[in-house]
Amino acid sequence: EAGVAQSPRYKIIEKRQSVAFWCNPISGHATLYWYQQILGQGPKLLIQFQNNGVVDDSQLPKDRFSAERLKGVDSTLKIQPAKLEDSAVYLCASSRQRSSYNEQFFGPGTRLTVL
Amino acid sequence: QKEVEQDPGPLSVPEGAIVSLNCTYSNSAFQYFMWYRQYSRKGPELLMYTYSSGNKEDGRFTAQVDKSSKYISLFIRDSQPSDSATYLCAMTLYGQNFVFGPGTRLSVLP
Numbered sequence: 480e481a482g483v484a485q486s487p488r489y490k491i492i493e494k495r496q497s498v499a500f501w502c503n504p505i506s507g508h509a510t511l512y513w514y515q516q517i518l519g520q521g522p523k524l525l526i527q528f529q530n531n532g533v534v535d536d537s538q539l540p541k542d543r544f545s546a547e548r549l550k551g552v553d554s555t556l557k558i559q560p561a562k563l564e565d566s567a568v569y570l571c572a573s574s575r576q577r578s579s580y581n582e583q584f585f586g587p588g589t590r591l592t593v594l
Numbered sequence: 595q596k597e598v599e600q601d602p603g604p605l606s607v608p609e610g611a612i613v614s615l616n617c618t619y620s621n622s623a624f625q626y627f628m629w630y631r632q633y634s635r636k637g638p639e640l641l642m643y644t645y646s647s648g649n650k651e652d653g654r655f656t657a658q659v660d661k662s663s664k665y666i667s668l669f670i671r672d673s674q675p676s677d678s679a680t681y682l683c684a685m686t687l688y689g690q691n692f693v694f695g696p697g698t699r700l701s702v703l704p
Contacts, residue, residue, distance in 0.1 A: 483637070520696050521694030521697050523692045524692050527692075535690050583692075586637050
C-alpha cells in the first residue's frame with residue numbers, strides 16, 4: 480500500500496509571496512488532515528476533510544490560508560501572502576474514515592522557509 | 595495553561611533501560627489517547643492508542659491513561675537505540691479536534 484505523498488518536499492519563499500502544497504492520500508482514505516509543525520512543537524491541526532467536505536477548520540488562519548480537496552481525493556493547501564511565522568513543516572495525513580477513532584497515516588511533510 | 599503538556603527533554607537513557615514518557619492535558623472531554631513516534635525529518639507514525647482510562651500493552655510498549663488525573667504515560671521496556679526519536683502524545687474527541695503535545699526527544703545510548 481503506497482503511503483501519503485506530498486510535494487514539494489522543500490520550499491523557500493520570501494514574505495508576502497504565495498505558496499501551495501499538494502497532498503495525495505492513501506487510496507480509499509476518506510479523511511484528510513493538514514497539520515502545521517513548527518520546529519520544536521507538536522503538529523497543530525489546520526483543517527480536516529471528510530471526503531470533500533470540511534469537518535474542522537477552527538485553527539486555520541483563514542485570512543491567508545486556504546485548502547481544498549477536489550473530488551474527495553487530492554488536496555492543496557495555499558498560503559497567500561506568507562509571513563515569517565509560517566516557516567514550518569506542513570504535514571498531510573489521511574485515515575480510512577472519521578469515526579470515533581481512526582489511525583492517521585502521515586506523509587513526509589513539506590518544509591517551508593519564509594525569508 | 596496549554597491544552598497538552600509534555601516534558602520536551604531531551605531524555606537520554608542507556609540501552610536496555612525502561613523509559614517513562616508522560617503527558618498532562620486540560621480538556622476532560624478527550625476520549626481517545628495516542629502515542630506517535632517521529633524520527634527526524636519524517637512524519638509521525640502511530641505507536642499505540644487507548645480509549646478512556648486503562649492500560650494497553652503491545653510488545654515492549656505499554657500505554658496508560660488516567661482520566662481522573664488527566665495524565666497519560668508511555669512505557670518502553672528494554673529500550674533500543676532504534677527507539678531514539680521524538681515521542682508525541684495526542685488526543686481526540688470522537689474523531690475530530692485532534693491535539694498533539696509538543697513531544698519529548700528520546701536518545702537511547704548503545
